[in-house]
Amino acid sequence: MPVDEIPMQRERAQTIFEKSKIGRRAGILPAAEVPEPPLEELIPARLLRAEPPRLPEVAEPEIVRHYNRLSRRNFDLDSGFYPLGSCTMKHNPRLNERVAALPGHARLHPAQDPRRAQGALELIWLLQESLAEICGLPHVSLQPSAGSHGELAGLLLTRAFHADRGEARTKVLAPDTSHGTNPASVTMAGYEIVKVATDERGGVEMDDLRAKVDDEVACLMLTNPNTLGLFDENIAEIASLIHAVGGTLYYDGANLNAVMGQSRPGDMGFDIVHVNLHKSFSQPHGGGGPGAGPIAVSERIEPFLPRPQVVRREGGNGSGPYFDLDHERPRSIGRLRGFQGNFGVFVRSYAYILSLGADGLAEASETAVLNANYLKARLAEGRAGKYLPVAFERHCMHEFVLSGKPMKRQLGIATLDLAKRLLDFGFHPPTVYFPLLVEEALMIEPTETETKESLDAFADAVEQILAEAEAGPEKAKEAPYTTPVRRLDEVKATRRPVVRQPL
Amino acid sequence: MPVDEIPMQRERAQTIFEKSKIGRRAGILPAAEVPEPPLEELIPARLLRAEPPRLPEVAEPEIVRHYNRLSRRNFDLDSGFYPLGSCTMKHNPRLNERVAALPGHARLHPAQDPRRAQGALELIWLLQESLAEICGLPHVSLQPSAGSHGELAGLLLTRAFHADRGEARTKVLAPDTSHGTNPASVTMAGYEIVKVATDERGGVEMDDLRAKVDDEVACLMLTNPNTLGLFDENIAEIASLIHAVGGTLYYDGANLNAVMGQSRPGDMGFDIVHVNLHKSFSQPHGGGGPGAGPIAVSERIEPFLPRPQVVRREGGNGSGPYFDLDHERPRSIGRLRGFQGNFGVFVRSYAYILSLGADGLAEASETAVLNANYLKARLAEGRAGKYLPVAFERHCMHEFVLSGKPMKRQLGIATLDLAKRLLDFGFHPPTVYFPLLVEEALMIEPTETETKESLDAFADAVEQILAEAEAGPEKAKEAPYTTPVRRLDEVKATRRPVVRQPL
Amino acid sequence: MSRYTSATPADRAEMLAAIGVGSTDDLFDQIPEPLRLGRPLALPAGISEAEVYERLAELAARNADADAQVCFLGAGMYDHYVPAIVDAITQRSEFLTPYTPYQPEISQGGLQAMFEFQTAISELTALPVSNAGLYEGPSSVASAAYLALGAGKGRRRFVVSRGLHPHSRETLATYCEGYDAAIAEVGLEDGVTDAAALAAAVDGETAAVFLQSPNFLGAIEDVEALGAAAKQHGALLVVAVDPMTLGVLRPPGECGADIALGEGQPLGNRLDFGGPSFGFFAGSEELLRKMPGRIAGETDDVDGRRGFVLALQTREQHIRREKATHNICTAQALNALAATIHLAWLGREGFRELGELLVRRTAYARERLAATPGVELLHEAPVAREFALRLAAPVDQVLERCAERGIAAGYPLGREYSEYEDGLLVAITERRSRQQIDDLAEALGAAIEAESGELVANSATKSPGGP
Amino acid sequence: MSRYTSATPADRAEMLAAIGVGSTDDLFDQIPEPLRLGRPLALPAGISEAEVYERLAELAARNADADAQVCFLGAGMYDHYVPAIVDAITQRSEFLTPYTPYQPEISQGGLQAMFEFQTAISELTALPVSNAGLYEGPSSVASAAYLALGAGKGRRRFVVSRGLHPHSRETLATYCEGYDAAIAEVGLEDGVTDAAALAAAVDGETAAVFLQSPNFLGAIEDVEALGAAAKQHGALLVVAVDPMTLGVLRPPGECGADIALGEGQPLGNRLDFGGPSFGFFAGSEELLRKMPGRIAGETDDVDGRRGFVLALQTREQHIRREKATHNICTAQALNALAATIHLAWLGREGFRELGELLVRRTAYARERLAATPGVELLHEAPVAREFALRLAAPVDQVLERCAERGIAAGYPLGREYSEYEDGLLVAITERRSRQQIDDLAEALGAAIEAESGELVANSATKSPGGP
Numbered sequence A, B: 001m002p003v004d005e006i007p008m009q010r011e012r013a014q015t016i017f018e019k020s021k022i023g024r025r026a027g028i029l030p031a032a033e034v035p036e037p038p039l040e041e042l043i044p045a046r047l048l049r050a051e052p053p054r055l056p057e058v059a060e061p062e063i064v065r066h067y068n069r070l071s072r073r074n075f076d077l078d079s080g081f082y083p084l085g086s087c088t089m090k091h092n093p094r095l096n097e098r099v100a101a102l103p104g105h106a107r108l109h110p111a112q113d114p115r116r117a118q119g120a121l122e123l124i125w126l127l128q129e130s131l132a133e134i135c136g137l138p139h140v141s142l143q144p145s146a147g148s149h150g151e152l153a154g155l156l157l158t159r160a161f162h163a164d165r166g167e168a169r170t171k172v173l174a175p176d177t178s179h180g181t182n183p184a185s186v187t188m189a190g191y192e193i194v195k196v197a198t199d200e201r202g203g204v205e206m207d208d209l210r211a212k213v214d215d216e217v218a219c220l221m222l223t224n225p226n227t228l229g230l231f232d233e234n235i236a237e238i239a240s241l242i243h244a245v246g247g248t249l250y251y252d253g254a255n256l257n258a259v260m261g262q263s264r265p266g267d268m269g270f271d272i273v274h275v276n277l278h279k280s281f282s283q284p285h286g287g288g289g290p291g292a293g294p295i296a297v298s299e300r301i302e303p304f305l306p307r308p309q310v311v312r313r314e315g316g317n318g319s320g321p322y323f324d325l326d327h328e329r330p331r332s333i334g335r336l337r338g339f340q341g342n343f344g345v346f347v348r349s350y351a352y353i354l355s356l357g358a359d360g361l362a363e364a365s366e367t368a369v370l371n372a373n374y375l376k377a378r379l380a381e382g383r384a385g386k387y388l389p390v391a392f393e394r395h396c397m398h399e400f401v402l403s404g405k406p407m408k409r410q411l412g413i414a415t416l417d418l419a420k421r422l423l424d425f426g427f428h429p430p431t432v433y434f435p436l437l438v439e440e441a442l443m444i445e446p447t448e449t450e451t452k453e454s455l456d457a458f459a460d461a462v463e464q465i466l467a468e469a470e471a472g473p474e475k476a477k478e479a480p481y482t483t484p485v486r487r488l489d490e491v492k493a494t495r496r497p498v499v500r501q502p503l
Numbered sequence C, D: 001m002s003r004y005t006s007a008t009p010a011d012r013a014e015m016l017a018a019i020g021v022g023s024t025d026d027l028f029d030q031i032p033e034p035l036r037l038g039r040p041l042a043l044p045a046g047i048s049e050a051e052v053y054e055r056l057a058e059l060a061a062r063n064a065d066a067d068a069q070v071c072f073l074g075a076g077m078y079d080h081y082v083p084a085i086v087d088a089i090t091q092r093s094e095f096l097t098p099y100t101p102y103q104p105e106i107s108q109g110g111l112q113a114m115f116e117f118q119t120a121i122s123e124l125t126a127l128p129v130s131n132a133g134l135y136e137g138p139s140s141v142a143s144a145a146y147l148a149l150g151a152g153k154g155r156r157r158f159v160v161s162r163g164l165h166p167h168s169r170e171t172l173a174t175y176c177e178g179y180d181a182a183i184a185e186v187g188l189e190d191g192v193t194d195a196a197a198l199a200a201a202v203d204g205e206t207a208a209v210f211l212q213s214p215n216f217l218g219a220i221e222d223v224e225a226l227g228a229a230a231k232q233h234g235a236l237l238v239v240a241v242d243p244m245t246l247g248v249l250r251p252p253g254e255c256g257a258d259i260a261l262g263e264g265q266p267l268g269n270r271l272d273f274g275g276p277s278f279g280f281f282a283g284s285e286e287l288l289r290k291m292p293g294r295i296a297g298e299t300d301d302v303d304g305r306r307g308f309v310l311a312l313q314t315r316e317q318h319i320r321r322e323k324a325t326h327n328i329c330t331a332q333a334l335n336a337l338a339a340t341i342h343l344a345w346l347g348r349e350g351f352r353e354l355g356e357l358l359v360r361r362t363a364y365a366r367e368r369l370a371a372t373p374g375v376e377l378l379h380e381a382p383v384a385r386e387f388a389l390r391l392a393a394p395v396d397q398v399l400e401r402c403a404e405r406g407i408a409a410g411y412p413l414g415r416e417y418s419e420y421e422d423g424l425l426v427a428i429t430e431r432r433s434r435q436q437i438d439d440l441a442e443a444l445g446a447a448i449e450a451e452s453g454e455l456v457a458n459s460a461t462k463s464p465g466g467p
Ligand SMILES: Cc1ncc(COP(=O)(O)O)c(C=O)c1O
Pocket: A086, A087, A146, A147, A148, A149, A179, A181, A182, A223, A227, A252, A254, A255, A276, A291, A293, D328, D329, D330
């Protein structure tokens, strides 16, 4: 059968600006209804713009087609398995989109008088309470806009906490497996990052930790389970070491999906936790946001929480309790952003918590761990077991890390090649080359919402790709073949950056 | 470069029933909150079902993936050019979906007391008034659910009209170019269809018409412009011929998109018109509905309109006018369906009329005719002009018909082959093999919402396909190559029909 | 004015040149001058999207919808919860905007969805063949009659239970003018079809017998027993059913029905003031080639891939024209898809559980309301999700008082049944909580008590009506 | 409980067997017993979708949103009409559910959308390079400060106009604790930044000068003139702008700004009680490699097809870690897409027209309200879409009275500016009709008149507050 070029590939990329034609338009505006003097009569000419920005001129039907076709050039969670480690690509319920779109939520102005935003403030308060219970810490602020924002908040809280005690500490410890946002946040908060080694069980190297813990240490940042998908069994001892020198313990909650209703950061001894609502709590990732990174903290950190804080007050003269924005927080670190945070995200995550409830959340984590260990077991068989050994041989939590080192040495294909070849099989590849300490790392997080059939199909695909590679590395090295575009020249994009459409 | 199978084709069709696994589920229900006796205590066992229907057992994430992936196996108007003749595949504004979804519309129960559905009844009334003006006929009923339903309504109105005058006529005339629903409706209405020939200008053959007009003729059904996309210049004379013998003149409004604000069926002498809201008035087709087929009628037909009719009444004792359902219509033909018709469609079409307004509607028809004539001109050039002559050489209205006869004889590829090959170029083919009197017909309706660029690209594709065919017919005869499935065995589907998933 | 066109002045000039005319007006020359409108339509000028939205939001705000009122209205359409995924999927352009799948190679999504829908309906009704859907409920009844005429070699008579939805009976009567067929109606006894009268009414001229279960009064009919008469005289047995009850009620296919049909709205479709929804239509194997509407069938492509097409098109108007089994063309594909998704979401267990929930909450509500002073049962027949009451005060005024308390208490039977002027039909869905049912009882009781006194005064101020 | 999992008991058994453990509990053994929760979370049990919907609808109903009130609130977020296509497109799974585009071959949709967004922002601001978006407005200001520190070789001082949004100033202060940098604030004169004071405040230690135009009081700043001081001392000039005004106001890039940033909500994003929206961030060519956040760049694939990738990733935390230009990872891609679609929908002409409409309606409203007894202008500086008033009666009570008439009359400046206790900030969008503006004037006048009398009594009953 004669084959034509794959339709997607035949269609060359063209931006909406290139589809512009003078005189076309989509939206029109209401009539002014008021006097229409020349603008110069209202605003001095030197403050006015000579030429309008060269936005595209395209009619609505072509705008719709442009973005609909563009959308098909994305792989998405609603189309297939997306085991991107550390990203918790779990099902995004459409119910959450529906309730977030209710006018009472979506059309509420952020500066509305709290007395006329009681529903929104109560929802925020209810979500705060829910996250406090899940994290095992009494106080929550929903203000941070993402995990990294939560990290910065946590470090600024740490700084304020120490300053309040008249101390100026300089160092923040984090394991070498930590996510890039951790050290980046440390620097932004004005601290110096100190790396702690990882032991042969994949946990914190205790001797190295002991060696580095002193009273210059402001904080230890941990992810637990960590980015290897392993729970650090020494967490209790770690906590007491840090607390002994007066430091705070920060929990990077990106992996909370492993322990909801099973184990709580607060009970592990953490002082500050951030939660990625766009991971464990089903906010869709949107191709790179929006998300939200609420923080839960212990009593001693509470005084420093960002302003404003949503509080529940007892109503005066017999009227029931009501909800308010508390700006009077003298020791607060202040604002991290405008208004009350990513409220639309709060609505979705609160709907998710209501839907699952206590038992549902526990079952979600339990199944996430079951799925991960099952896939890990499947990938310990056959060729995968031979070429892609697991980095640390023990039960994992919600994700696990394989090493492509033998595959690279024996078959001549790198982790990147395997990832690209997986694209031809209709799977999103795992996270690759992270964590850094595992050579040719493949970090796999199936999540609880995948079927056994999906996990099996993925394992079979890996097996098949390795079989292809035994016959020769070319197939994988040239992959992908069936994607809208094939391997892209990333070096060129950085060497000679073109970051906008020339007009 | 080694090519893998096209992703879409690699993915074999599997129904949701085949994805079922015992014990899985998506939706759950609220608790009963009331006593829960065994059903047998409430309903006699012999009236109860032993085994529940074998519906699929699938969790929500897989349901979403199933239908999302399925959706990509459709070609749609928001993805590309869709010049399906007689179907008016014009842009479907998303605004219309938004307003139709407002709870006040979407969640209104059809049996609501008219005094508590004033907004809905007013909207219906406003749409009736708008269509009356557009059609040039004073009275409108929105009840029919589609064009064919409107046709049946029109013929039953005709029957009632004659019966009221003590006449029982037997024949309905329609040109040989008429759409299949016309004769089918005629039979359902208990009439005998009589075909009228088409003249060399593509209009009604007047001599044949004169020969067939007598007092047995209850009605003449016409589409004008007709299915050849040509306006019948003799319409005035035709009307007087029919009226002279006491028959009614029915206007099949499927092609109204050609004449909005330009010419009105009522002014042409028609008594009854149906309008396809899912064509000229932008209701999305939904892959085969829903639609709506309102009818506009003249004074003499009005007494027989379906029940109930939405009317505007002057309020008693000083209160303003209000809207009501009028069931008291003694000479009415009665109901054609339940409740008030496809209200959700009315909302969309009324929003469309509000958006365009008087000038916008006229401009839409003007541009539809311009686009059709331009594409016709483009296809009169080069190979298309040689192998695909236009059936009737004159200016067309909103669509035109080509004949693939020379192409078939000289290049050995049929209209069907051309259509299938167009699929590989990312175009929806025109309507094929209709109207019947044109051999190897290709009926092309670009609509007003297409860009010149789309029309040019389509003409270029036809040219390229014909060039391929000059080199040999195989390419087209085996097409398509890049679609999710290739040519399907339709004979098998009818010979040994499998119309449900075996379980 | 909002336009969705792209032709710029420059485009127009180029295109006119290519056509070889000076202006678009020349293209309209073929319309005789006297027939050109020659003036703008008498409609307002077009307005912006924001303004259209405001205008329609104002109209919508003047309707008491099922969010604004607690809704116990039924009579064929019910306030079920439509899962969010139904909207999310049906609003995808790929399902929303295509035409009827005439080109199967690029329409597999829609065609497979039809095939899945047919399978689901076949399962619900326990009949082997289903079409891909018709307009809605009542007109589907008329379509079944047309089929029966075709199948019934010359028989031109229909026997219809008075329990069949009034809109269905009226629609059938309308169509029968064209069918040149007669209708005999059989009354109700204690809420269900009078079996003796039915047996007496059916004869050798009868093409089909029409029943509905649960019938319009909510009563579950003994279809099998009633159907015997039809079988005996070789008439088709056509049964209209409420699809939401088929998780628990014996399906028509097991009761001897030749055709099962009904209003599909309860399955994944919103109320929409009555439409669009869809009608479902299933039948026995023998009727396959006589069915109205589209039918998707399974087949293979040239490479052996499984695929779906519109099967048995020779039944249809675009091929068979005046000899077609029906005139339907555009139907309700998207609404049928919504139903298919809703059914998959409920699943085998959920669908049965929903049926049970309806039956139990309905039993509770029926008992609770019947215990209210001034309220009694209109009939004692078993019910599934809807039931009929008699009120000791004028129904319209009672409804008005309940409405003022934010409750749409039910459907006044007097609208359609003169013999039940005092009748109220109450519908239950999973959205009607026990609390809401208790509130209804409270409101009904209060309204009846209030009305019992002041009948005269009240009805006086009512008469001409007005909003 | 609603679950989204698929593992049936049978699945679990098979999977556990393959893993080689007896129960999932064994898998949690790695968590030391004392750290296992060992009890259910103290949260309610899960409920059905229909119930969750009801619950959230009840909460939503207790908010006075911009449908329930006529909204003149602004202060950084504005009630613009979001075209229907924005929702339709951004709700498509293909845009809604992917992660950040780490695999460009299957993320061209998102990457090209970023590239188009960057182009649009670059056009609006008249600056050559834009990133793909940051969290929101105020935190973008703090990000600019971080960039300035990096670029400013040791300079640790910022000069900030008091016209910069209070949330931005407060956020900057919060971040500066970590930056170890000082902030000098420059006051306002007649509504605009005090030029002399600004000139005096900037010195050789100043890393950046922050202005906002229109500023928080709605006044348009003479950015070019004010910026001179920054240029003179080699400090970066950072200008926060309202994107909706850039169709008519001189863009920052033409006023000497090194960085232009702002709150993106007015572009295609709904109010959402303050988020999610996005922050935009554009700068001069030299700053490209110092920019925070994602940046999409154009390139080719191995076959020469045009494609897009995340460019300059060496700036970012996942590569550069502690030396990264910023810590941001998940940002606001979907919100930026909404803006891109909205801008394409408005188009070159529509965007300019919208700016003109805002300016003219605002001029009308400002004049109309200033003519109301008890109302005067807080400043006379030129404005674009928002303006400040002084009221002759306590602002809170006046607002309360307007609210009772269904009008959110504006933002009480006293909340953030003690010097403007009597100040009211009024915002205009294309959704605020002339009629609504006239109604506001009427309501304000009436409220002030009513209040002027009964100050004492009124404020007494007010104090503790409560809903
Ligand atoms: C372990 C870890 N920490 C922190 C983050 C940062 O979270 P966010 O992307 O929400 O800023 C991520 C997200 O990728 C992560 O995986």
